Amino acid sequence: MTPAQPLGLPAPLDGSIPQESTIGAEHRAFSLYVHVPFCSIRCGYCDFNTYAVDDFGNGVGLDSYAQDAIAELDFSARVLRDNGAPARKLHTVFFGGGTPTKLPARDLVRILQHAIDLFGLEDNAEVTTEANPDSVTAEDLQVLADGGFTRVSFGMQSAVPEVLEVLDRTHTPANVPKVVQWAKDAGLQVSVDLIYGTPGETLEQWVQSIKSAISYRPDHISAYSLIVEDGTKLAVQIKRGQYELPDDDLMADMYTEAEKLLSSAGYRWYEVSNFSTSPQTQSTHNYAYWKNQDWWGIGPGAHSHINGTRWWNVKHPVAYSGRIRNNQSPAAAREILEPSTRDFENIMLMLRTVEGVSTSYLQEIHGEALEPKLQWLVLQELIDSTELANGRVVLTFKGRLLGDAVTRELLPETE
Ligand SMILES: C[S@@+](CC[C@H](N)C(=O)[O-])C[C@H]1O[C@@H](n2cnc3c(N)ncnc32)[C@H](O)[C@@H]1O
Ligand code: SF4
Structure with a gap:
């Protein structure tokens, strides 16, 4: 189950964007998002556009993903050029999911290198991939670092097995310090994601998770409050009365503990849910979103934004491949922002x-x-x-x- 997409205006099949959208583009940063819609299992709380399927038939799946993503990259470069956008080097690149590291590391590098060949990359640009703690090896992380990635963001969520179980997470907590160390050894910056407010999670368990995350000394820690999205397995479990959500006071206490522990360990907030060891280790890619800069989103269901024109791709990998292989825009619809x-x-x-x-x-x-x-x-x-x-x-x-x-x-x- 993945969430419904917003309604919007029809998006032209040739991908063209209003010429006004490219005006002043040289003054805006241009980033790239690559959505990889594959996971080993579907976590009960997650409503991202991702599938616990490796092969959809019709030659569509993990094996063909890199080729389709590369075809959309070529398409994006052509659309931007034909619609009057000046050449811009990539400000940041972010591979998100799903679980990008379900793809072989060499495929991730192949996509990244193709993007760099097309657009170039700003000096010292941040290039991130998300990863599950149980979906990478030390060798994978070295291949990513050697291939141009600078940062990896691990979905840790919690250090407590009972909490991970409610979230349907497959990894064991002991994997996290291991992969964090491998990533550091490979020369990558490291972020870990935590979630608080899982049904049944106590304040003590949350404190244990933050302390564990801090003890691995990543450069960056995200602490998200759990959002129960309609249509997810977790939403159904809560509706059935199987689980109860924490109250607002407990949520406030959890955020307060996070702030206390993180700041005394040298992690400063730079966004309500994001903490880093220094301004250099903040996520530049996130800032590109928050500042409404330009970015192209590659892959099924990915969103793009070019100066007030926003569009989103068809969600299903088979529909996406069908469009891209016919040299058509994969956009499902678009909106022009007032x-x-x-x-x-x-x-x-x-x-x-x-x-x-x-x-x-x-x-x-x-x-x-x-x-x-x-x-x-x-x-x-x-x-x-x-x-x-x-x-x-x-x-x-x-x-x-x-x-x-x-x-x-x-x-x-x-x-
Ligand atoms: C889309 S996931 C991708 C990374 C990877 N697949 C993983 O889960 O480890 C990125 C992050 O979003 C956060 N997230 C996903 N669904 C969420 C939800 N319903 N509420 C809060 N955070 C969520 C999790 O912390 C997760 O690490
Ligand atoms: S592994 Fe990440 S993207 Fe995949 S279902 Fe779980 S939370 Fe969602």
């Missing part, structure tokens, strides 16, 4: 970051109504008064816990 929608998204995403949002930008949107809003937020200790004096709205720790209230206050009015 300026007000872009403001809405900019504020929502950037408010979650340590950079925050500039008061001059907010002033253009709210006019005279801004000042009383800001005063109220400072009084409630939801935004930082020192940052405000420097012209930026940045969440305090309390603001991070109550981020939705701050966002509601600062979003543009909608009719």
Whole structure:
């Protein structure tokens, strides 16, 4: 089961994008996302576009994936050139999933090298792949590092077997320190993802997971609250009463413990759910999304965004291959974002970051109504008064816990 896609406008089969979208492109970063829709099993909480199938028949599957991804890369370069986009080197590259490391490491490198041949790569660009702790060997990680990858992000989720079981995770916690060390030995930067708020998880278990993650000394740790997506196995289990979700107080306590432990171990927040050892180890690719830069998404169900034109590919690997092998755009539909929608998204995403949002930008949107809003937020200790004096709205720790209230206050009015 994968989530429904948004409705949108028809997307042209030749992939063309409005010429306006390429205006000023030289001033925007251009990133690449490659979606790899294969997993060994489907975790009960996950609604990403991924399949526990290696071979769909019709010559579509793991074995053919790299060739199709390369064909879409060629397609993307042609569309951008024919629609007036200037040549831009890739700012960041991110392979996500699914489980990209279900593909042989040499296939991941082949796709990456083809992208670099087509577009070039900025100096010191971040090139990441996601990985499951049980889907890589030390040799794979060395092949990735030698082939141009700079960073790997492991889905650890928890260090506690009972919690991993509720999440349907297949890996054993002991695998995580092993793969983190292999990745470091290969010269890769390392991130680990944790999830808190799994049904039945206690505060003590969560603390154990954070402490374990810290003890492996990755460069970056993400701590996501579990989102129960409609249509997932977990959502059904909760509806049936098999599991109960934690209450808001426990969730707040879990985030508070994460902040306490991570900051005292040298990990500083730079986005509500993301912590790094230094500005150099923040995820540049994430920032490209949060700042609404341009990116092309390769693969089934991948989303792309070029200056206000957003489109998403057909989700099923067979439908995707059919399009790409017929030299047609794999886009299912697209939307052209209104300026007000872009403001809405900019504020929502950037408010979650340590950079925050500039008061001059907010002033253009709210006019005279801004000042009383800001005063109220400072009084409630939801935004930082020192940052405000420097012209930026940045969440305090309390603001991070109550981020939705701050966002509601600062979003543009909608009719
Ligand atoms: C799409 S997964 C890909 C990485 C890899 N397949 C894995 O799971 O280890 C990326 C991350 O998204 C997070 N994630 C996925 N579904 C989530 C959910 N429903 N709630 C919170 N985080 C989720 C997990 O932390 C996961 O590591
Ligand atoms: S391994 Fe990752 S992408 Fe695959 S189903 Fe589990 S959470 Fe989703």
